[in-house]
Amino acid sequence: MSLSLHSRQVETRGPLLLVHGGAWDIPDAALESHREGLQSVLEAGTAAVQEEAEALAGVTTATRALEAHGAFNAGYGAMLNQDGAAELDAGVMTGATLDYGAVMAAQRLEHPVGVARRLLETGEGRVRMLVGEGAERFADATGTELVPNETLVHPRERRRHERIRAQAEANHPSRSFRPGGADPQGRDTVGAVMRDATGTLAAATSTGGTPFKPPGRVGDSPLPGAGFYADAHVAVSTTGWGEAIAAVGLARSVRERVRAGDSAEAAARASLSRMHEQVRAPDGGGRRADASWSPPRRPQWPSRRPEWPGRGRTGPTRVSVCNRTTTPH
Secondary structure, eight states: OOOOOOOOBOOOOSSEEEEESBSSOOOHHHHHHHHHHHHHHHHHHHHHHHTTOOHHHHHHHHHHHHHHHSSSSSSTTOOBBTTSOBOEEEEEEETTTOOEEEEEEESSOSOHHHHHHHHHHHSTTTOSEEEHHHHHHHHHHTTOOOOOGGGGOOHHHHHHHHHHHTTGGGSOGGGGGSTTOSSOSOOOOEEEEEEOTTSOEEEEEEEOOSTTBOTTOOOSTTSBTTTEEEOSSOEEEEEEOHHHHHHHTHHHHHHHHHHTTOOHHHHHHHHHHHHHHHOOOTTOOOEEEEEEOSSOBOOOOSOSSOBOOEEETTEEOOOOOOOTTSOOO
């Protein structure tokens, strides 16, 4: 695992939204489409911030836009499983109540993050996580139109599936998250964290998983405490090799270190280092965590071109950490 880390501090108050489209080294040929995708997300996010939307609504809106664009490994644009199908995972959490919702291995949901939010809001605590057909039946019963899987398959991903099928057995899935990986043309989960005008925090994460994954494979993204987490103090969305991030509970690990007194930067660095030291795989892997805490600061992750703009009420700002107790204004 690489530990090439980068950080930057930005001071900001009031409503704040951060989105990420993954933490990988974007090839030059794909850079423009990713910038366009993030710009479209920021336009949606700006409206959420300016309209003083609740944090849960804001992260859902931003993540839906990422799922819809096609440049990212989520929704339309997701990597395909061994059967050539898009199979999607997503999770959301609100720091106000610790309520969360998650869906996994869904093949007929255009926006899995929206269904995860609906599960959070209507599940009444009876159920928080649904898988495959169960998630799709819940979506259908609560007013979400199911779509044919073919409509979720991007032509780019169909071509990728054909390229890597012959060599899949020789390449460990973790190689997709390293520079110069098996097929370095696009990868990684998307997500968002938000602090709203009341100081409430929320987090969302959505993914298509690893390339050529076995049908039914689930990584960290829909697991609270691993792929996402939010409470009254911290909100986190992670991206990278799911088997490693789930093993160390990366989102929760960052949260615990910050609550113990570490800066967000130190917490992210220590959590990544722990994963680097404890999780072993034939071909390694990399991670990134976005945390919401104070002072506003960018946490660490391995990437030369991390995809993660943010938007505050006063204009664009590239931050990933904000304080729940900072007085919004």
